Amino acid sequence: MSWKKRVAEAAVARLPTYSRALDELDRKGVEIISSDELGEKVGYSAAQIRKDLSCFGEFGKVGTGYYVKDLKEAISQILGIDRAWNVALVGAGNLGSALLAYPGFRERGFRIVAVFDNDLRKIGKKWENVILQDISEMPEKIKEQGIQIGIIAVPAKVAQQIADMLVLSGIRAILNFAPARIVVPDGVELRAADLSRELERLSYFLTNEAAIRTEALQKGKVAGGEEDKTRESHHYRQDW
Amino acid sequence: MSWKKRVAEAAVARLPTYSRALDELDRKGVEIISSDELGEKVGYSAAQIRKDLSCFGEFGKVGTGYYVKDLKEAISQILGIDRAWNVALVGAGNLGSALLAYPGFRERGFRIVAVFDNDLRKIGKKWENVILQDISEMPEKIKEQGIQIGIIAVPAKVAQQIADMLVLSGIRAILNFAPARIVVPDGVELRAADLSRELERLSYFLTNEAAIRTEALQKGKVAGGEEDKTRESHHYRQDW
């Protein structure tokens, strides 16, 4: 598929959010939604949403809005999540095993079908229906199963080696949870998911809040004493 | 602290990366580094690094570069990670328990000192040296310990309720791992860490790769047959 205009990377980054919101709307039986209402729901402006979607085509009905089912389907296709992806996970430590057990990936169509580690005590064990395999089997198994996406959940100091192995195995996209920069060749897509980084940004905010808020006020971005209806308290206990 | 010029949010987002690289350089005994060399290491341009740092002051020595120890220290202060932060975690399911056990947070100064869940079978258990507490105790305990940062690791459908509770408890910054948008009042900082989103962006890349690469080629951003020395393969096994 080739799009009608240059696709803004920032627009792509927002599509998953739209996708989730539309899924929920669809589950609730909402059939049509305007960019205004969708914007309210996802936290972006209506103009932003319309601009983002316009990169990929025209999905709305002027004067009416968007058909939820159609738009949901269209975005799934654009993102390529109208199918299931097999994923390889490397590292079955704390984080790796949590990612393996995390239901959120499967819910969005990403199935971890192979897990590799170098801890001989773990090899051969079956976790979450997947047998842990020795790292040395990785290239073969990944090729065998035609896996295209790899998740790195190993310590920082070996992350690059693992990335190299994944690339040699034919992996074409990597999600790196190790807190280290890794380098991959052109043609392999890389995303970093460094969990501490976001906490550090929060720390920055807390440390510099006074200055930040002063600046924001000067730009009129901080709502003064304005009431926000979404902020009412809820009851506290509920099954989850 | 108030900075000499408007601070670009994008610059703040890169500081943790610089911080990590400088830590490593310092451990290796490197004393001085130029923006060129640091850029090489972190994957940003030298100009980018200098511009970023210039938001916060002048840290370099013209004609020489940056003293690693000094810059490292300065960035720690800017980010507010020259101290330890106590953090509350809500949700002790798959993801929550992994985050609790994840050593990366503590390494960067974030200590999870309170964990809340609503599963009565878990309450009172001690995991990673922290006793799991009932969700109803949250407001009291958070106030008691003066915790300012909260991590949400509960299912999407209760994420907003938990966020509301955290806010009522006096939390000032939230890291949300639930795949749902939550809303918080002004003065509370929120970051989303939706693990599936990044996989979906990778899926987009794999699905639209041909078109993306064509476009990049037209802009001359894809290296043709150029050799990259960093891409040599390494030996495969190593303790981790």
Add this chain to the structure above:
DNA sequence: GTATGTGAAGTAATTCACAGCT
């Protein structure tokens, strides 16, 4: 000579505002 810090230029992202369709 060498490398920073920074205006200026260039590029990308977001918001505005409205023509045009239903």
Add this chain to the structure above:
DNA sequence: AGCTGTGAATTACTTCACATAC
């Protein structure tokens, strides 16, 4: 009347290029 899709305007971010300092 209501809402999309989109050029134009604005704002944010990145790269360039060089004066300045060591």
